Amino acid sequence: MSPHGGRGGAKENDGNDFLHRLSLFIDKHITAINYSLYFCGGIGICVILYSIRVHKRFTCVSQVPNEFIKKHFKLRGQVQSVHNDHLLVDHKPIISLKNSTVPKPLKINLAGVEYNKEGVQFLEEQALNKQVWFRLIQFKGHDGINCTVSTRKSMFKVFNLNEEILHRGYGKVVPLMGHSTDAFTLRLMQRLLQAEMYAEKKEKGLWKEEETSYFTSSIVGKAFRKIINIFKKGA
Template sequence: MAIAGVVLLAKSVKLTTKFTNVLEIPSEFIEKNVKLRGRLHQITDQGFEIEHIPITIPIISSLQKRWHADGLLLVRLAGVELAPGGTIWLKSEIKPSQMMWFQLLERKDSVLHCLVVIKKGRFSSVCLNEEILRQGLGKTVNIEGLAHESRIYWKLHKRLLQAELKAVKKHKGIWKEESFIEKLREHITNNKYLQKLKQFATWLRTRL
């Protein structure tokens, strides 16, 4: 019982520790895809700069040695390749100091790749990974850090693909631009065909 109590206390200390550096986060947190919460400081081309806000437990508050430590975590949207307008859209939609939850999927080069969720209103929330795809401001890519044969990988990848498909069907964002380019190419091709047809008609008249 004493050993179990020590293990439980150790886990509680980790959950209530304020992480100020990506490398401080325990490996088991990444492996178990733990959800953390934080406050947004700013959005850059590199990702979200988030201040980790740990869970508070009054009983062990005296053990929270790093509560007042400074430092921000760099978080990116897992499974998403942002289009040029994606960062601009995020800055316009998300308020400074916005509280958000980020589910850990991978840690790479001091960057966390996560599912990022924010509240919209009192009773609803939005997954930014999916929303950016629904707006046509990104493309789905492999979710790094998850085994491709794992259940969680296909569950998340399916959600992202479904969000992207909605933008494709509605010709939103980058899909609208690609649709325009396709039409332009078709128009140019048709013009070339008409020019050749006119040339043939002119040649035919000279032979009559």
């Protein structure tokens, strides 16, 4: 037998012996290993849950992290009251902890929408004292947040209230400032404009009384659409 063959065989035996010992160790401590993996996984889940504030009830705009706005997080809440330009929504965290104090509602504005008194009535009918989902778009001043607001009508039907108000002719599109290059916001504005144009074409709501559209016939509207198209091509 050659010396090289002997050394090769010894290395192979050492490798097999190591694998054998490792296999025996794993078999002997399999329960402890499984618990360790579960423990590490649990810590990871806890870190993730803490980072997205699943237990945190937001009662004012300053408590909402900038990262939530940037990533357009969707939150849940109950509408307490409807006003001419905003909703007051009691935020409901994913994990609710008992709190002896009465929570203050968040001031939520319907992003990209300016609605009339019929719009207020519509929101009262569809959302007042009901659970809604609101997706964060951008801060509005120091005390409000522009959001898309949706409510579930049935298991398979969800109403986007921003679009529905425009679709029924209860309001007009208004531009959002500060996030003109954000792809999500651009897609939202395109959907809102489509809903507004549908209502105008069908002469619904306020379009029964007006001969020209603020965003389809005016200089401001044409310029706004042109900006959207430019950013859409560049995206």
